Amino acid sequence: MGRERSWIMGEVYGNVNVNYSYCKSVAQLKSADDYILGRRKEQIADGVVKTQNHLYNAFGCNRDNFSNSLLMTRKMHDKKYSRYKQKEILAQKLSLSFHPDDNGKLTYEDAYRIAEEFAREFFWSKGYEVLFAVHTDTEHIHVHFLVSNCNLRDGKSFRRGPAELKEMCRFFGEQCREHGLTHSYRDTYYVKDKSREKCSFAEYQMxxxxxxxxxxxxxxxxxxxxxxxxxxxxxxxxxxxxxxxxxxxxxxxxxxxxxxxxxxxxxxxxxxxxxxxxxxxxxxxxxxxxLEQKEKKRIEYQRIEADIEQMKGSFHDYDEWEKEAEETIREDKPENENQEKDISIYEGFDRFCEKEDISEEDEDIFYGAAFEQFNREWQGEAEAADTVQCENKETKSVQRENLKSIEPDYKKMSLQERVKILPEPTADVMEELRMYEKRMGYDKDTMRSMRYKMSVYDEFLEEYEARKKLWGTERVRNFEKRKDRGNR
Structure with missing residues (x-):
């Protein structure tokens, strides 16, 4: 019934990893066998315990003599193999990984039963000898498989193509869903990431x-x-x-x-x-x-720098204005604030950049947002906003406590899920940016180094545009509904 319900509930996929090098010699085969069972000399010397006696097994052969059984099967079907030279594929390796957040719902024995069902479904039922073991030495629970490349019945090689891998991922994902392991399966099979760099097993070891x-x-x-x-x-x-x-x-x-x-x-x-x-x-x-993306960023940076220069140019006569208004400012501001205002706006912006750890050499900084925030503080808007917040603190304290109890975790939600529950966006982009930083959980220490990064601003713009598009569509629908009612 579990497999039939998966069609109704939608397909899910688990993490089946096949990015391992093949065993092409007897030496590699026995080394992989010993590694899975934790019997290598360096593992024993370091006291590493990979698995336990009741957490590993084999189908089609003795679990403690898998390598020799596999070689006997190849001899029976006149299949060649070499002791040291890498000539023929003797065995293939793969693994199943569970998410660490599901450790509280999963025991090693449960992982063993899942692996046993998986091995029987994809290997032993098709006539391939397989050794599998649940590893207990890492934070995330995972299972390693060593599969013979020679069929016990007809000697055919084991096929592990994209179609077979997708079916394995689907089967494992359904197993995780049936056991309530919500973090160990996903709704999509594979999204190709061109920016991701490949790393072979040998490179990983190096x-x-x-x-x-x-x-x-x-x-x-x-x-x-x-x-x-x-x-x-x-x-x-x-x-x-x-x-x-x-x-x-x-x-x-x-x-x-x-x-x-x-x-x-x-x-x-x-x-x-x-x-x-x-x-x-x-x-x-x-x-x-x-290179095309780099050129686009360079042009965008030039535009932002030009905007900053234009904003700086509007203050070219600020020194004269400051002298004229100095008497009025001193009457309204405390003495220590007058001393702070004696510096020029350029020096003030330099101090602001130093305080916020903004480097001029970092091309990934959104200077427009940084200068606008500095300008607000320079003109005293930030202090005025803090005063208003202090006055309304008592009236809003209860509301904040209630919001904390029902506030969703936006960091774990996709863009589409966030857009559906967020309110209609306002025209104040910078205020929306501050609200985005708050709900995504960027604290003061994090935002000191990330606040004016283009990456944060780009992610915010993507969400902001999606909200505007959604609310615009909803308004059109509501208008059409009211129009139909009027015609009736």
Whole structure:
């Protein structure tokens, strides 16, 4: 009944990870077997306990002799294998991951039963030997699988394509939903993120040991070239890395590859790799898209700087006005405030930037919002607003306590969910920005470094435009309803 209800309730997907290297030699196979069960020498020496006796099992063979059983199956079907050389795929690796927020709803025994059902459904029912174990040494509960690549019945290889992976994710997601693990499944299968950089298992292990792989070295050089102000085209990036980092680049149509002449293989050939293997960002199309985005940001920054200069120009005669109004200001302001106002507006803005930790060299700063906030404080509007808030503090205290109890957690909600429950937006953009910062939970310490970042402002604008679009649509619908009623 659980699988039938999934069609009515909507499909869900779990986190099935297959981004592991294959076992292509007997040495790799036995190393993977020992790792899953926590039997490597370094694990035993460090006292690492990966799993427990009742949390691992195997189908089709002895769970403590999986590697040898797999090799016997290959011999039975005349399948080749090598002891050390990486020739044939002997076994494939994958894992299931549960979200740490579901730890209170999930025990290791529950994870074992889920893994057992999963292994029986996708591996053993199709004739493939499989070893699986629940790992208990990390914050998030997860299960590792080692699957034979030789079918016990007919010797066929195990297929793990996109269609099979999607079906695995759907099955695991439904398992999580049936057990009430709300954080361990999602509504969408996969959204491709071109900005995400690929990282192989070997590179991940080198990062853990704080070593730099040749691919990571290439990525560093390319990032520097792509972010250089001088590079505006793909040809500029290629020329930059050739001149500064001695990186050989080959561009053929839409295919680009890189090589390091001072990093060579055992046969003496330079180590090379295609851009697609480094990640979508480092392909020819990815570099062009990044440069276009960088140029758009540069133009936007220039516009903002021009606006600031224009606003500064409106105060060119401020010194003369200040001298004329000095007598009146001293009568209305305390003595310490008069001393603070003796500085020029430019010096005041510099102090404001220093107080808010705003760097002139940081191109990702939204200077328009920063200057407007400074201007409010300079003119005394911020102090006046604080006075009004203090006067209304007693009358609003009860309302605030009630709001805290029913205030939703906007950080965990999607953009569409937030837009549906938020009120109609006002025309005061800066006030809406402050309300956005408040409901997204940006505290004073966080906002000291993020308040005027373009990324925060861009996220706010996306929500603001969505709210205006929604409320505009609702107004049209209400107008049409009133019009129909009038015609009747």
């Amino acid at each position: 990062k853990k040991r704080e070593k730099l792989s040749f691919r990571e070295e290439m990525k560093i050089y390319l990032r520097i070239a792509m972010n250089c102000p001088e590079t505006k085209t793909l040809e500029d990036v290629i020329r930059y890395v050739k001149e500064h980092f001695l990186l050989d680049v080959r561009l053929r149509g839409n295919t680009i590859s890189y090589s390091l002449p001072y990093r060579r293989k055992k046969n003496g050939e330079p180590v090379s790799v295609r851009g697609k293997r480094l990640g979508e960002r480092f392909t020819a199309a990815g570099i062009k898209a990044y």
